[in-house]
Amino acid sequence: MKLRFLLLSLLFSAFAIAQTATVSGVILDKEMNNEPLPFANIMIKGTKTGTTTDENGKYTLKLKPGSYTLVIGFLGYDTKEIPFTVKANEKKVINYTLESNGVMLDDVVVIQTVSKEKESALLQEQQKAVEIKQSIGAEEISKKGISDVAAAVVKTTGITKQEGTGNIYVRGLGDRYNTTTMNGLPLPSNNAARKNISLDIFSTDIVEYIGIDKTFNYKNYGDFAGANIDIVSKNFKASSMLEIGTGFGMNSNAIGQDKFYQQDGPNFHGFGTEEIPNNPLGSYNFNTSWDKSAATPIDGSLFIRGGKSFNVGSNGKLSLFANASFDNGYKYNEGVSRGGVNVQGVAKRNLFKKSFDYQTNSNALLNINYKINSNHNIRINSMLINSSSQKHDEYNGVIDIFDSAPDGGGFIRRSTFDRTTLLINQLLGEHKLTERINFDWGVSYNMMKNVIPDRMQNIFVPLDNDNPTTSTLITSTLNQSDNHRYYQEMTDDEIAGNFNLSYKFGKNEDDKYKGKIIAGYSARYKEINFDATQFNFNILVPDSELPFIDLNNIDGFFNQNSIDLGYYNIQTFNGGLGSPNALKPQNFNGQQIISAGYGAIEYQFTPKLFVIAGFRSEFIIQDIKYTTALAPSGGKKNFDTMEYLPMLNAKYEVNEKQNLKLAASKTYTLPQFKERAPFQFEDVNQVYFGNPFLYNSTDYNVDVKWEYFPKNGEVISVTGFGKLIQNPINEVTVASATNDISWVNSGDKATGIGAELEFRKNLYTIEDSSNEKNSNLGFGLNISYLYTNQDLEPAKVIKETNGTINVAFTEKESRLTGASDLLINSDLSYNKSFSKDKSITATLAGNYFSDRISALGSYGKGNLVDSEVIALDFILKFKLNKNIGIGFSAKNLTDPTIERKQDIQNVVVDSYKKGRNFSLSMKYTF
Template identity: 70%
Template sequence: MKLRFLLLSLFFATTLFAQNGTVTGTILDKEFDNEPLPFANIVIKGTKQGTSTDENGKYSISLKPGNYTIVIGYLGYETKEIPFTIKANEKKVINYTLEASGVQLQDIEIVHIVSKEKESALLQEQQKAVEIKQSIGAEEISKKGISVVAAAVAKTSGISKQEGSSDIYVRGLGDRYNSTTLNGLPLPSNNPSTKNISLDIFSTDIVEFIGIDKTYNYKNYGDFAGANVDIVSKTYRGSGMVEVGTGTGFNSNAISQNKFYLQDGPNFHGFSNEPMPNNPLAGYNFTTSWDKQATTPVNGSFYLRGGDSYGIGSNGKLSFFVNASFDNGFTYKEGVRRGSVNTQAIAVKDFYRKAYEYSTGSNAMANVNFKINSNHNIKLNSMFVNSTSQKHEEFTGILDVFGAAQNGGGFVRRSTFDRTSLFINQLLGEHKFGDRIVFDWGVSYNMMSNVIPDRMQNTIIPFTWDDPNSRLVASDVNQSDNHRYYQEMSDDEIAGNFSVSYKFGKKEDNTYKGKFIAGYSGRYKEINFNATQINLFVTRSLFASQPTVDLNYLDGYFNQANLDAGFFSLRTFRGNVTNPNALKPQNYNGQQIISAGYGAIEYQFSPKLFVIGAFRTEFIIQDIFYDTSLKNGKTLFDTMEYMPSLTAKYEVNDKQNIKLAASKTYTLPQFKERAPFLYEEVGQSYIGNPFLYNSTDYNFDLKWEMFPKNGEVLSFTGFGKYIQNPINQVTIASATNDISWVNSGDKAIGLGIEGEWRKSIISRENNTTGEKTNLGFGLNVSYLYTNQDLNSQKVVEENPGTNVDFTNADSRLSGASDLLINTDLSFNKEFKNNKSLTATLAGGYFSDRIYALGVTGKGDLVDSEVITVDFILKFNLSKNIGIGFSAKNLTDPTIERKQDIQNVVVDSYKKGRNFSLSMKYSF
């Protein structure tokens, strides 16, 4: 009886199911050449039934016979309602092509809302691309609580950030091997010592996603071997929105200080620019307060953003997005800081350092997008960034183990305010002519200003050099021991990209087998660097009668009365007030012009095999004119570079790809590396080398990737780099062990493998309540082997007047960690009534890496391994209100740099833990 009842029930259930019909189809994206649109929302109006399109734009819904209306929508696109009737067992096909619009989904219950900032959408783009590419989008950035672009980039595989600087390392290759763009157009550097702009100055508030090309793309400039980081700014596509947010937090080290010292002069907001006094050599016109303090070293942030879009005519749309933000932060570090360590493991300088740091970041962006019609689009971006760093450092201990304060008692205090102002303007366009021809263009004008106004340094020593307890006097050892320093740098650049593509080989389904691309890129840069240092030179002949110095009241010594008494004098490297040119700044300036043309063919040889062959050539001019304390003159440089590249993708099946990339590129020396300018830090000086020349790079990548389902990926990449005539930072033979840059050997190689795994562990959805639960896991691991030969004789022969004696015959590449790991575990819960909770635990690890190469028997300077852990929690209380909490650097590891062979720690400190609370309100 039970068996009969069971069979009868199964019969009726099967009959009812068989009577259902199916509505199915494909949704295309008109904004992207009618490509399939993944993650579009498909809703049956008036019901709870709905789904999203898959990665191929396809959908399918089972329905009982009847009359329905299907609603097709995508965030920022038009909403289309299509009535239809379905019969029992019928398969109803409804295809549609969505077009961007200012109209939002209204009066319907949305089952899924997914924008192109989503991880899953970017992974889908990665899967479809022929090139080997990687991206991190706004969703992942928000989930991991990342506030600046540099930290976001460092979360991707094979990339790490150097502690204490803005440099990122990609597969062991540092600043000189990488490039940075905004919407595909180049950005200037904000630091004369680096090629790339600091990614720390860009707030993630303005980011839609960050694209990272670790293989060469023929559309990028050829000065590449590591990666090109392209920041894609937000483009608004929806209806009106305004959002305001604020936050507060603290650094555990900073908040624990009873007194948090700041440099005298700069203000809270970071828009200061202290001018040099008039006639500074004619009399003592400086004041030096070393007792300025922060009331409470608590971090803060604020942002305001909004956007809207409007329909114009039958097909046009105008949209805009604006964002303004300000944030500041306090940090404190303390620990050992040693200068040059000799082969007997003796540190010539041996300090204990305390560093009080205060930073600010102000961002303002306006973005206007005008879609004239479905074939023509113009976009305008303007962005202003003001970034400052204020550092007050105190060093106590041995100034010179063989001379001044040899048993301790020496004291150096330096305050540095560094401000960068960047104004970016871009105009971009895309124009389609029929089905075959597309013309893309973009032009930019960037203005960058970097100033260090009134850097203050004082050096105090015991009157009796070998007695740390004797009275204190101003140091007379070097002219620059006590000084005021003023620096200005400007970098103005005009750049443009122009390309046209033509499709050929039309197939039966109206797609094309091939595409030909031709283009031109050009950039013209003018750079100007001025620096004036006024030395407060203590008179050595009067050392015995020098007054005692009070560390907390240096104006008691450095004043007009003591200047008149002859205890010290004012002079620049050109001399004192008697020289009419004494205040003429040290200067280098010049121009860099790169003019590039390229051509490429993309072709589908079979349903599974896609190939891109390209060739790019660049004519490069880099002229530098200099007048410094070392010499004056000019160095002129021009060269032609030829760069072939090949990229291929083989689709094993609809879930797996094999990709290959090979290319030839180059590495260009930077202005400061070639200009003979002496830049002095506490315990270290740097000098340029006009004899530097290009390196040549050969790059190879082979990648396997699998996309099990939406939002998941498993991939492995093997890669190799071969660099001819690599450039390295080295210590040269000099009285002060200056650091310079040389082509250090004949070749360098890098071999490695990267793995990435993103997995959805739990994914549940309640169709009745709309609640969703997701638990996701991410892991990327990189292993790297590098080696370069070091040739002292080559350096001597190629660089007259420069002598380098490498300790080792070969070495790893500077900045290269053997092992890099990033991982995260993220939980997301969406409740009813627009409530949601996201919690993310993220960790990172990098192994030991070389900071600088060893010379004259001294070991390499090596940064020790570091493990970090962050926790981020975000809770949306309603559609309008959200709160967040973050706890970062929970492990608080010791940051340590050692000189191997001698096994001496030369730098060591802890950064402290960072905690913050935030709130946002949107309407």
């Protein structure tokens, strides 16, 4: 009887299964040009049967035969009800394209925005793309407590940041090999020393996501070998939103000082400046004090942001988004600082450094998006950034073992205020002219101004070198520039435009186009101007006649009375009072013009094989003129070149979750204006000067990648890559007593091969959609290994610089400067939702980079090498209710020693700890 019952049950179950019908389809997003819409809700009306679309917009439901109503919904979009009937064993396909309803509640705003910026959505885009690309979105940025773009990109595979700068290294390739854009349009540099703008001046508050392309794309400029980093600004699409927030924090080193010192002059907000005074050579007319002031080192931040959307006519929509923010921070570090280390390992300058640094960053952004209809869209972006750094550095010890405080007791003080103002203006358009033809364009006008107004430096030495610790101090008389005030101004104005026309062809059986032809033109015109004037306080009397210096009253010596008494006069590098060109600044200026045309074919050869073949040609002009202390009679260097840049991308879809990708390209690398200008930049322990004979390198790049997407929001990928760089440019220590640094085309070629691993996994997920109590534990890891090698040819350098730069490399071959062999980033994140409006997120993130060369050594002296660093951050965010959120961060918990050595001699030339940073923040959403 039991056996009969079991057989009947099995037969009934088999019959029931046989009677099951299947409903499936793809949901598209009309607001995103009919792209698949992930996470849309699919329900059978009047039942509990339902699902959500996957990252490709697909869904599947199992139903019994009958008549039903399919309900398709997504937050902020019109809900669609579709009646249908299915028969036994029928496979019914229901596809639909959702459209925004233009009316959303405030609590819907946040959820919808996050869904468009979340990690899973960006991974979906990465999976669909034929190109090899990476992105980090607003969700991940927020989860990891990242406040600026530089800190965001170093969380991705194969990228590190140079300590103390905004300089980014991608696969070991530094600033010169990378490019930075915003919404696809180029950005100017804010520093004469670098090609790219410092990414740390961009607040992540204005970022929707950051795209990182490590392979060349025909739409990008060819001055590229590392990565193009594209900052995509927020594009508001909801109904309305208003949010304010504030926070405070501290650095453990800074707060531990009895007094935090700053120079006189710059203000709290970082907008102030000092102009060169009237008659600076004839009398003492400087308004600011040489003496330092004290501040309370508590960091602060404040922001307000809001958005509003309006329906315009039956099909149009106007969206506005604005953001304004200010934040500041205090940092302190101390440690050894040495310079001029010789072959025997003796440092010509041996000091102990104390460094006080106060930084500000102000951002104002306005985005206007006008969706004329589903086929035409216009967007305006305008952004103002003001960033400042106020450094006050004090050094004690041996200034020069031969001439100045040879047994110690010397004192150097340098106070530097550095301010950058950047205005970005962009106008972009997207137009679907026909079903097959699209036209996209963008133009920009950017204005950048960087000033160092009134940098102050003093050097004081013991009157009695035999008793340096007890001797009184006097002003150094060794060099007239030992005590000076320095004024620098650099402007970089640029106009750029991109114009792109595409035509689809070759419909397949699914009524989709298999191919696309693209043609486009892009151009940029840059004008750069750099002026620098240094006022040297030239001592006129012997040491024995100089008054003693009180370090707490330096104004007591540098004043009009001392000039009247004949202690010193004031001169520039062009002379003093009475010299006709004394106030003429040292200057270099130049223009760079790049005019480019490009074309490409994108084609799907089979359901699994996609190929993009492109070609770009660029005509490049880079001219520079200069009049400097190293070239007082002036000079100019012009060059122009034509570059032909092919590229190929291919993707093979192994299955729905796995891809194989290939990328190959030819690119080039231009020298920068500062590197070509014979101008001398002086740090306390390092001097840099330009090489007007520099020329561009040629780069060949190839990447192969396997990627696997196990589940929504997860990825495992492995990438192998190789690069060949002809005539690479390197920083090199030239033949000089002070180990001056310049830039040269150091050899015929450099090669690099490496591998990258990326792993993102949800360790566990608990979902309770009925009560909205969800939890998730996620783990991320990326590892990059790089091997580089380059030949070093001193004869080539001497020949190409006409003997003006003399080098004798210590080694015959070397790694590339800036290249770490091993990079590791990892994070562990826990998210818990207690209800719809209450949640907690905790993230522990760490990173590591191995040793890397900063500058190549010569004449038996070792390379300057930055030692390995391990860092660890902890971020906690808590949403108390619908309106209030709080956050806590503890960064740089390991507080590693930042160290630079001169290898071979094994001498530490720089060493310090940054301290730990703690902050607490709160925001309120209306």
